[in-house]
Amino acid sequence: MIEDLNLAKNIIARRIAREFKSNQLVNLGIGLPTLVANHIPEGINVIFQSENGMIGMGPAPQPGEENPDITNAGGQLVSILPYGSYFDSATSFALIRGKHVEYTVLGALEVDQEGSLASWIIPGKKVPGMGGAMDLVVGAKNVIISTLHTERGKPKILKKCILPLTAKHVVNMIVTELAVFRVTPGGLALIEINKDSSIEEIKANTAADFIVSEQLKVMEV
Amino acid sequence: MIEDLNLAKNIIARRIAREFKSNQLVNLGIGLPTLVANHIPEGINVIFQSENGMIGMGPAPQPGEENPDITNAGGQLVSILPYGSYFDSATSFALIRGKHVEYTVLGALEVDQEGSLASWIIPGKKVPGMGGAMDLVVGAKNVIISTLHTERGKPKILKKCILPLTAKHVVNMIVTELAVFRVTPGGLALIEINKDSSIEEIKANTAADFIVSEQLKVMEV
Amino acid sequence: MFHKIISRKDFADLVKDDMTIMIGGFMACGTPETLIDVILEKGVKNLTIISNDTGFVDKGLGRLVAAKQVSRVIVSHIGTNPETGKQMVEGTLKVDLVPQGTLVERIRCAGAGLGGVLTPIGVGTMVEEGKQKITVEGIDYLLELPLRAELALIGGSIVDKAGNVVYNATTRNFNPIMAMAADTVVVEASKLVEIGEIQAELVMTPAPLIDHIFVPEKSR
Amino acid sequence: MFHKIISRKDFADLVKDDMTIMIGGFMACGTPETLIDVILEKGVKNLTIISNDTGFVDKGLGRLVAAKQVSRVIVSHIGTNPETGKQMVEGTLKVDLVPQGTLVERIRCAGAGLGGVLTPIGVGTMVEEGKQKITVEGIDYLLELPLRAELALIGGSIVDKAGNVVYNATTRNFNPIMAMAADTVVVEASKLVEIGEIQAELVMTPAPLIDHIFVPEKSR
Numbered sequence: 001m002i003e004d005l006n007l008a009k010n011i012i013a014r015r016i017a018r019e020f021k022s023n024q025l026v027n028l029g030i031g032l033p034t035l036v037a038n039h040i041p042e043g044i045n046v047i048f049q050s051e052n053g054m055i056g057m058g059p060a061p062q063p064g065e066e067n068p069d070i071t072n073a074g075g076q077l078v079s080i081l082p083y084g085s086y087f088d089s090a091t092s093f094a095l096i097r098g099k100h101v102e103y104t105v106l107g108a109l110e111v112d113q114e115g116s117l118a119s120w121i122i123p124g125k126k127v128p129g130m131g132g133a134m135d136l137v138v139g140a141k142n143v144i145i146s147t148l149h150t151e152r153g154k155p156k157i158l159k160k161c162i163l164p165l166t167a168k169h170v171v172n173m174i175v176t177e178l179a180v181f182r183v184t185p186g187g188l189a190l191i192e193i194n195k196d197s198s199i200e201e202i203k204a205n206t207a208a209d210f211i212v213s214e215q216l217k218v219m220e221v
Numbered sequence: 222m223i224e225d226l227n228l229a230k231n232i233i234a235r236r237i238a239r240e241f242k243s244n245q246l247v248n249l250g251i252g253l254p255t256l257v258a259n260h261i262p263e264g265i266n267v268i269f270q271s272e273n274g275m276i277g278m279g280p281a282p283q284p285g286e287e288n289p290d291i292t293n294a295g296g297q298l299v300s301i302l303p304y305g306s307y308f309d310s311a312t313s314f315a316l317i318r319g320k321h322v323e324y325t326v327l328g329a330l331e332v333d334q335e336g337s338l339a340s341w342i343i344p345g346k347k348v349p350g351m352g353g354a355m356d357l358v359v360g361a362k363n364v365i366i367s368t369l370h371t372e373r374g375k376p377k378i379l380k381k382c383i384l385p386l387t388a389k390h391v392v393n394m395i396v397t398e399l400a401v402f403r404v405t406p407g408g409l410a411l412i413e414i415n416k417d418s419s420i421e422e423i424k425a426n427t428a429a430d431f432i433v434s435e436q437l438k439v440m441e442v
Numbered sequence: 443m444f445h446k447i448i449s450r451k452d453f454a455d456l457v458k459d460d461m462t463i464m465i466g467g468f469m470a471c472g473t474p475e476t477l478i479d480v481i482l483e484k485g486v487k488n489l490t491i492i493s494n495d496t497g498f499v500d501k502g503l504g505r506l507v508a509a510k511q512v513s514r515v516i517v518s519h520i521g522t523n524p525e526t527g528k529q530m531v532e533g534t535l536k537v538d539l540v541p542q543g544t545l546v547e548r549i550r551c552a553g554a555g556l557g558g559v560l561t562p563i564g565v566g567t568m569v570e571e572g573k574q575k576i577t578v579e580g581i582d583y584l585l586e587l588p589l590r591a592e593l594a595l596i597g598g599s600i601v602d603k604a605g606n607v608v609y610n611a612t613t614r615n616f617n618p619i620m621a622m623a624a625d626t627v628v629v630e631a632s633k634l635v636e637i638g639e640i641q642a643e644l645v646m647t648p649a650p651l652i653d654h655i656f657v658p659e660k661s662r
Numbered sequence: 663m664f665h666k667i668i669s670r671k672d673f674a675d676l677v678k679d680d681m682t683i684m685i686g687g688f689m690a691c692g693t694p695e696t697l698i699d700v701i702l703e704k705g706v707k708n709l710t711i712i713s714n715d716t717g718f719v720d721k722g723l724g725r726l727v728a729a730k731q732v733s734r735v736i737v738s739h740i741g742t743n744p745e746t747g748k749q750m751v752e753g754t755l756k757v758d759l760v761p762q763g764t765l766v767e768r769i770r771c772a773g774a775g776l777g778g779v780l781t782p783i784g785v786g787t788m789v790e791e792g793k794q795k796i797t798v799e800g801i802d803y804l805l806e807l808p809l810r811a812e813l814a815l816i817g818g819s820i821v822d823k824a825g826n827v828v829y830n831a832t833t834r835n836f837n838p839i840m841a842m843a844a845d846t847v848v849v850e851a852s853k854l855v856e857i858g859e860i861q862a863e864l865v866m867t868p869a870p871l872i873d874h875i876f877v878p879e880k881s882r
Contacts (some may be wrong), residue, residue: 023664023870025870047869047870049870050612051542052468052469052471052612052615053468053612053614053615054611054612055868055869055870056862056869067611068471069471069472069599069610069611069612069613070611070612071468071469071471071612072612073468073469074469075468075469075470075471075522080611080862082857082858083664083822083824083826083857083858083869084862085826085862085865085868085869086611086612086614086862086863086865087614087865087868088546088609088614088615088616088617088618088619088646089468089494089542089543089546089614089615089616089619090546090547090550090619092543092615093542093543093546093547093774094770094773094774094775094842095842095868095871096543096775097543097561097562097563097774097775097776098772098773098774098775098842099775100773100842100870100871120539121539121568126527127520127527127530127537127539128519128520128521129495129517129518129519129520129521129539130518130519130539130541130542130569131495131518131519131521131542132518132541132542132543133541134541134542134543134544134563134564134567134569135541135542135543135544135563138562138563139543139563139775164567164568165566165567165568166567167563167565167566167567168565168566168567169566244444244650246650268649268650271832272762273688273689273691273832273835274688274832274834274835275831275832276648276649276650277642277649288831289691290691290692290819290830290831290832290833291831291832292688292689292691292832293832294688294689295689296688296689296690296691296742301642301831303637303638304444304602304604304606304637304638304649305642306606306642306645306648306649307642307643307645307831307832307834308645308648308834309766309829309834309835309836309837309838309839309866310688310714310762310763310766310834310835310836310839311766311767311770311839313763313835314554314762314763314766314767315550315553315554315555315622316622316648316651317555317763318554318555318556318763318781318782318783319552319553319554319555319622319623320555321553321622321650321651341759342788347747348740348747348750348757348759349739349740349741350715350737350738350739350740350741350759351738351739351759351761351762351789352715352738352739352741352762353738353761353762353763354761355761355762355763355764355783355784355787355789356761356762356763356764356783359782359783360555360763360783385787385788386786386787386788387787388783388785388786388787389785389786389787390786547774547776551779554767555781555782556767556779556780556781556803557779557780557781557782557796557798557801557803558779558780558796558798558803559771559776559777559778559779559780560776560777560778560779560805561775561776561777562775562777576777576778576796576805578777578778578805578807581777583776583777583778585780585796585798587798608863609863610863611862611863614863641864642831643828643829643830643831643834643864643866644861644863644864646863
């Protein structure tokens with residue numbers, strides 16, 4: 001396992017950042033997924049959508065250039081790129097639900113081998129609400145879950161989610177600091193593995209059934 | 222009867238124009254209803270909506286000021302007033318269906334004592350289509366039908382429409398060159414009469430039952 | 443011809459106990475803060491608030507939650523305001539969580555005269571509880587119903603004296619949708635301009651939808 | 663980074679017999695006339711056209727009807743094009759008449775990932791034939807279903823090289839809604855500008871929705 005959480009998160013973010021092609025519209029969730037924007041490879045121009053109403057979201061503003069009217073879905077100050085546009089929430093979710101967003105990257109409380117996701121409520125304990133997550137995972141063409149492989153030693157990838165679902169059968173890919181899985185009609189497939197990990201370690205820390213892809217690769221991060 | 226059709230139409234338009242108060246949002250249909258705009262009393266500022274996507278529609282442009290991008294729902298060149306705005310068709314019909322338009326004024330093939338209207342199709346003969354008329358008569362807060370009292374000697378106001386309906390039980394007021402009727406829960410009520418007409422003439426030319434209002438007035442035109 | 447400017451006192455008179463109020467903004471971006479100040483001062487109780495989220499304890503409509511003036515919120519997210527969660531657990535605040543896209547679509551339905559929409563969002567989750575499920579061409583949808591308010595409070599960046607509104611950048615969010623879905627609509631104008639100063643194509647909320655324009659002292 | 667400009671020939675290659683095509687515009691205001699020229703030249707047949715109306719015999723998409731390239735139209739109005747009525751009576755053109763607000767809402771559903779909407783429009787008329795009626799709180803609504811196309815042809819007034827579109831005045835109409843509801847979207851640019859020249863708040867169709875930008879010779 002990778003003990004340095006910060007390192008682990010950046011491994012995940014770097015790996016996810018390699019998935020995109022130029023001009024694809026991508027929505028990054030709050031928290032870990034936000035890191036992905038820092039790792040987009042040179043020469044690839046990903047277009048970021050923010051569900052509060054913006055396409056062409058740019059980085060945090062330079063000191064002195066902050067504009068309180070330009071925020072992301074986490075309420076943080078951001079900037080807009082020259083090809084960007086603003087719109088209302090109805091249009092924003094029409095874009096999301098209408099399959100106009102190529103990728104959404106979101107975190108998880110639990111994710112399972114059927115591609116179901118739990119991310120918005122721990123009943124009786126923590127109830128942040130779903131925000132736009134339900135719309136994003138059902139609406140985006142591709143759903144990537146970014147998650148640490150375990151939390152306090154417990155696997156995050158399960159046979160079946162126990163917590164209330166964000167959506168059923170929607171996840172396409174799961175990226176952790178140790179491995180990359182694809183959700184296929186035949187079940188979960190391990191397609192990439194961190195060079196410092198092993199199939200045994202992944203099996204020991206994953207509470208789901210998975211097959212090892214014949215094309216298993218080393219995670220490029 | 223008034224033989225001069227042009228005069229008759231302007232009587233109708235003048236009478237309808239007296240219904241509005243300042244700042245009310247009004248949609249005028251194609252044809253006769255368009256004339257209403259010419260007769261708004263001095264000091265009253267009605268706001269015209271055009272369902273192709275404009276609020277604050279102004280008159281036909283002055284020669285030399287025509288802009289082919291500014292048209293009304295009839296496809297004619299118009300202008301926009303300083304307080305005006307443009308929007309798409311989804312927003313336009315959200316305004317209409319959502320009860321944000323105070324009055325719609327439309328013509329009729331037939332209108333009946335129950336407030337039902339037929340205006341979009343004569344099967345096998347003439348099929349212009351409903352355009353925005355169905356939305357307007359169901360959505361506007363008040364529906365005024367502007368119609369010549371008869372066409373080729375036949376009454377336009379019936380007990381029950383024979384032609385396919387535009388909508389059922391939606392009309393509030395019917396204005397002809399001879400009379401003004403209100404559609405009430407108790408049936409059709411004659412509330413105003415042209416000073417040159419008579420109740421007998423109206424009875425003879427109306428194929429609907431109506432009561433004569435106790436407050437019957439002379440039409441101010 | 444347009445007489446829409448409303449005083450602080452007259453706005454305060456509009457707000458009553460037990461009202462259902464929509465408030466624009468997203469994490470307090472685009473929220474009409476001065477109108478919220480007035481409601482805080484007046485101290486009305488038992489409000490139902492419809493908004494994207496409950497903002498923060500000290501910013502946005504979260505201040506009304508913190509002041510215990512709210513008995514119910516219909517929102518997509520409460521995570522940034524610990525008071526909301528606390529009052530929910532204590533049982534003094536009812537929280538209806540609605541997926542964000544469904545929330546805005548339900549408000550749009552009310553403003554657009556639609557009886558409801560079919561959405562795939564929430565199928566197979568807790569969100570479907572108590573809702574009619576309708577299958578179209580083999581796909582399951584939830585029937586989501588309109589959401590309306592007595593009062594909508596809108597945060598406008600540029601407002602002309604007729605009531606045309608422009609929302610800068612991401613302040614737009616729920617504002618123009620809510621401006622169609624309430625009996626009375628009040629816009630707080632960050633900047634008030636003369637009629638004709640706003641390009642007609644740029645208007646995001648047409649003047650007839652706005653009943654009252656409130657101009658906070660700092661904007662005058 | 664954006665390579666969206668399409669030649670006349672490449673656009674012609676996109677258009678095929680039997681296609682379902684949405685065309686923006688209202689009585690030919692906002693209609694991409696040059697794209698229609700290309701379809702006329704190519705002479706593809708058996709098209710299904712979704713649009714507000716069938717324009718005129720010599721203007722707008724009505725020219726395609728007059729050239730007998732269309733076998734079905736889904737529109738709200740055909741009154742300004744006598745050819746449409748004539749071919750309908752002759753039985754060579756199928757005409758589906760849809761109330762204008764329902765038409766745009768159905769297109770919006772397709773673009774917005776909604777399974778349908780409930781509208782009060784058409785209840786008690788011929789429009790309700792064959793449709794599911796749903797009663798909500800005692801009011802009858804028709805369930806209207808999404809309407810999608812393989813190709814959408816959009817008339818843009820100002821288009822930047824990324825594909826952001828501004829529609830001037832009443833040219834907007836169905837254009838931005840259709841730009842969300844087709845597999846491939848082509849905008850005809852009356853004026854092409856550099857990226858950054860359009861104010862971000864004024865963009866009416868965001869760039870990622872546009873697949874191809876066609877710049878007619880007269881606009882160059």
